[in-house]
Amino acid sequence: MTARHVLLLTAAAYASDPDGPWVDGGLVLRAAARAGLGPSALDAAERAGLERSPDGRLRLPGRRAVYEAAHPARRRAAHRLLAEAALGERLRPAGLLHRxxxxxxxxxxxxxxxxxxARLPGPSHGERATALAHAAGLAADPEVRAGRFVAAADQARLAGRPHRARELLGRIDELTPTDAVRGAAALVRGLLALRDGPMADARASLLLAARLCPGERALDARLAAAEAAWALGDALAYQEAVAGQLSGAATARAFGLGMAAALDDRYAAGRVTLRRVVADAAGAGAPDALLRAGAAALVAGDVEAACRLGSRALAAARALDARPELPRALELLAYGELRAGRHARARTHAEEGLRAARAAGQRNVLAHQHAILALVASLDSDADTVARHAAAAQDIAARHGLVQAATLAQWALARADLARGRAAEAAARLGPLVRPGPRQGHFAVRMLAVPCFVEAAVSAGDLGAARAAVAEFNVWADRGYDPQAGALLARCQALLSAGDPVRADARFTEALARHERAGGDFERARTAELHGEWLRRARRPARARVLLRDALVAFERCGASVWAVRTAAELRATGDAPSHPEAPGRLSELTPQQLRIAHCVADGATNREVASRLSVSPRTVDHHLRNVFAQLGVRSRVELARLVDRAEATRAL
Known part of the structure; x- marks a missing residue:
């Protein structure tokens, strides 16, 4: 019987936060002691399935069944004991709930x-949501009840339980709430849709909240509506959301006004304001303030500050148990590291962000993380991996109106095409996104994709489209939003100067010098590779080899194996001889099919392309390629390409 009492007390303790994984072990033990149960009762309960953590918390699998099997009188007795044992201010809401x-x-x-x-400091968001929902049920006045349900829904949102939040909001539909309560409900609905819902719906709810809510809540609603407009790719709607006088916190107001200015002809003033927001964040501790400052840093062109603020926001979200902010912090970090050219770090944060967004039910953030992973995969993975992440991003983006995520995904697919020599396909993907018109890409991303489009268009022979894109990119680069824009502009100009060798060489040289100041291994390596390709075609192989070797080392250093394979092929075309031959005879140990696959991969083909070329399935190619790697003792496609290259060079001697 003693074990059953402890199990029932533990099951009843979950009433404070039914969706929480653990309960306060001290509270349960004090309640058990009031019932005259000693330590042996806890031991017996553990043998019956109760789990205890090292810090004294308790978990009971199957707790609902334990609670529902007990007689109502026994349940009330258990809650009475827990109410008496809930000592101190932190447990005051729990004690009142059990009462x-x-x-x-x-x-x-x-x-x-x-x-x-429930509004006092101490309880978790989940505990506050439960207390407020129960308090709503105890209210006789319908207006009071509606206000408490909305407050409970907001706490459930903050606890990372969007389904519970929506369920609580549904409870006010028959209560005819006041305008103030309607505004608060619209704010919660809009914030939920902002992370997991159509962006147009989120924006409409948030604008309604801005009209009905007072003071800082109205400012929060307008900034959130602007965020929805940003995701939709609607710069005008962003400016409209923050137009006029904003009342509330000075830094939040400055952020809204600075962002609006940065999107129109007042970009210089906007950048100054946004940099002030970044500076003011030095003493900030709340995750939302740090995330806002991180976004300001990205728009102002300070990528390193954005990464630092993203790290601080992540730490704050973890420390404060701010679950809805955790996926957003990881998104900011992943995107910042991507912009900085640190692709391995971007992948790490985006992969963690995928898990956090799934756990929090935030599909919109999930789409952005998939888009970032697609861009990273376009450097070091096969085309199938890029396509898988891009498809996942585009599926959500199409249903929820996420223009930014969709643009990033298309950019990733185009970059994968370009790495594999499919310039016409890459230009066709990016053309509508970088040119003005109804199908253009996201206003904050499309200029970042222009250098990729220019390279593809020049290779495909569409010089007119490339020149038009460079003309707009030149204007954008002058605004200082991207520290690498100057180097990338010079690279684009070099590609367009093929008919003027002196100008082309000078622009490539200028681009490399600018890269040295701006940083970013990948883009610098891309410029070195393109310069080397141009020099090889201009019959200057000695200089070409120097640049191509430099690019190859840089690609390997930043993990861009797909581009390293392409560069190795260019290097072979210059007649570069291996400096440290490595047992090329081992290739003779491969089967004819394995050897054909090894040569195709060394030429830069993806698994799917090899399968098509050899009329086999991609799975067969993957199986043979793993055996080739194991038999030759290589770990990557780059190493395999080098081995094949050395074997061919040896046979040529």
Whole structure:
């Protein structure tokens, strides 16, 4: 019997936060002691399935079944013991909740006391949501009940439980709430849709909230509506959301006004304002303030500050148990590291971001993380991996209106095409996104993709489209939004100067010098490779080899194996001889099919392309390629390409 009492007390303790994984072990033990149960009862309960953590928390699998199997009188007795054992201010809401659950009849006064206690510091968001929802049920006044349900929904949102938040919001539909409560409900609905829902719906709810809510809540709603407009790729709607006088915190107001200015002809003033927001974030500790400052840093062109702020936002979200902000912090970090050219770090944060976004039910953030992973995969993975992440991003983007995520995904697919020599396909993907018109890409991303488009268009022979894109890119680069824009502009100009060897060489040289100042291994390596390709075609192989070797080392250093394979092929075309031959005879140990696959991969083909070329399935290619790697003792496609290159060079001697 003693074990059953402890199990019931533990199951009843979950009433404070039904979706929480653990309960306060001290509270349960104090309640057990009041019932005259000693340590042996806890030991018996553990043998019956109760779990105890090193810090004293308790977990009970199957707790709902334990609770529902008990007689109502025994449940009320358990809640009464827990109420008496809930000592101290932190447990005051839990104690009041257990008092209410122990009472045989509703108590409106107790509901008022419970609602007030739920707003005190100490309880978790999940505990506050439960207390407020129960207090709403105890309220006699429909307006009071509606206000408490909305407050409970907001706490459930902050606890990372969007389904529970939506369920609580549904409880106010029949209560005819006041405008103030309607505004608060619209704000919660809009914030939920912002992370997991159509962006147009989120924007409409948030603009309604901005009209109905007072003070800082109205500012929060307008900034969130602007964020929805950003995701939609609607710069005008962004400016409209923050137009006029904004009342509320000075830094938040400055952020909204600075972003709006940066999107129109007042970009210089906007950048100054946004940099002030970044500077003001030095003393910030709240995740939302740090995320806002990180976004300001990205728009102002300070990528390193954005990464630092993203790291601080991530730490703050973890420390404060701010679950809805955790996926957003990882998104900011992943995107910042991507912009900085640190692709391995971007992948690490984006992969963690995928898990966090799934756990929090934030599909919109999930789409952005998939888009970032697609861009990273376009450096070091086969085309199938890029396509898988891009498709996942585009599936959500198409249903929820996420223009930014869709643009990033298309850019990733185009970059994968370009790495494999499919310039016409890459230009066709990016053309509509970088040119003005109804199908253009996201206003904050399309200029970043222009250098990729220019390279593809020049290779495909569409010089007119490339020149038009460079003309607009030149204007954008002058605004200082991207520290690498100057180097990339010079590279684009070099590609367009093929008919003027002196100008082309000078522009490539200028681009490399600018890269040295701006940083970013990948883009510098891309410029060195393109310069080397141009020099080889201009019959200057000695200089070409120097640049191509430099690019190859840089690609290997930053993990861009797909581009390293392409560069190795260019290097072979210059007649570069291996400096440290490595047992090329081992290739003779391969089967004829394995040898054909090895040569195709060394030429830069993807698994799917090899399969098509040899009329086999991609799975067969993958199987043979793993055996080739194992038999030759290589770990990557780059190493395999080098081995094949050395074998061919040896046979040529």
């Amino acid at each position: 209410a659950l122990a009472a045989p009849y509703p108590d409106s006064a107790l509901g008022t006391e419970l609602a007030a206690a």
